[in-house]
Amino acid sequence: MVEILVNGKVVRVAPGTTVAAAVLIAGEERFRHSVRGEPRGPLCGMGICFECCVTIDGRPNLRSCQMPCRDGMEVVTAVFNEG
């Protein structure tokens, strides 16, 4: 199992799980806020739409659907980013 932090909460997932899936497992469906402040989550699931972007280890705007979870990753979604 791989262990990551989503908004400070520990999530344990099977190897190969994407960060997008881990965020949903953590019970969070608001990945980012749109420019007008609407909550958004994954749409295309294949790295095209950029709706699932989150902050990973301090790097913002990373597509969580294309990113496999790696041990110790710290993921922050819109809720924590923008309050």
Added chain:
Amino acid sequence: MKDSLAFEIVVVGAGPAGLAAACTASERARSVAIVDDNPAPGGQIWRGEARTPWIERARSSPVQLLTETQVVASPGEPALLAARGDRPVEIRYEKLILATGARERFLPFPGWTRPNVLGAGGLQALVKGGMPIAGKRVIVAGSGPLLLAVAAYLRRQGAKIAMVAEQASRGAVLKFARTVARSPSKLMQTLGLMRDLAGVPYRTGCWPVEAAQGEVKFRRGGRTWSEPCDYLACGFGLVPNTELAALLGCTSQDGFVAVDSRQQTTQPGVYCAGEPTGIGGAGLAIVEGRIAGYSATGRPDEARRLFAERDRGNRFRIKLQEAFRLRPELAALARPETIVCRCEDVSFGRIAEHRGWQAIKMQTRCGMGPCQARICGPAVDFLLGIPADSVRPPIFPVPAGLLAEDL
């Protein structure tokens, strides 16, 4: 300093067409590489399936698999510039095969930007990536055979499929079913899906009109009603990924990359196979990939032997296109306040004031966000008949500094 790699043949895209092209080319070429943005080969259709014959074949061949590598530009010479994480990498080639696949077409309707509305293939990809779906009530909607494949997959993973809503008419779907029944392999596939979907209502001539929290409104035959669901998985067919081909100067025709009988584009030494040349499914993509692989390694006779199989695939492609043509009523779902460009939050009302793609971009910022019109472009084309046809590098957003040496 950026890394630099060089291969005789470079294939972009590790789906069915790209894997078939690379494996075929590797029988003869000195060196072959496949470049793909995803963490594993297989493309969208074979995502998460390590045991697919073509993936196993590629893994046991000398083909180099460069995953998590996103092509972002073509810096003039026969070379691509790609991003691997924060690192730029230059990939030089003698021959290039584009197998960049397709994406789903999304159409705007009130509520389609809510987090509980996802693509059909999109939800499938997320579940393959570990998203929990067991016990969730899901409605799969939109158009095309993909809806059935997605519904069957989600049900096998424990989802409750409340309904599959297909916008095409019953007559069109039945006519298509008769075509499928003439192909033994496609018939077997379909029978498998029917078994997996036993008891699930498949409503034709039916489409979503508004999504809200916990429910989606549908229309069919003049009747409108609400269905409760946790997720709406919704895609209206596929659109080809032609951005890289356009950047390389390849001519396109009716939105698809134009190729000759050898799968060569209008740029000598650049070939294209699979969905970018026409939406025909994995079978046709594999044949086209093999032809491109033979052509790129100077084996026209071997390529020619596959032309008849490609012709059959193309006949199926045309039937597919006819059966699942989108009905004009779908263009009337977006209200003036409905968001069309999700990156920049541009509403339909603002876009509809303009007559050309350049004006739309300049005046509203529609298509100027990180997806670079991959989502809103096909929607604008469907809603207003204005093709989003401008492509400029980088074709994917990259960390600042990565391009500093090249652009």
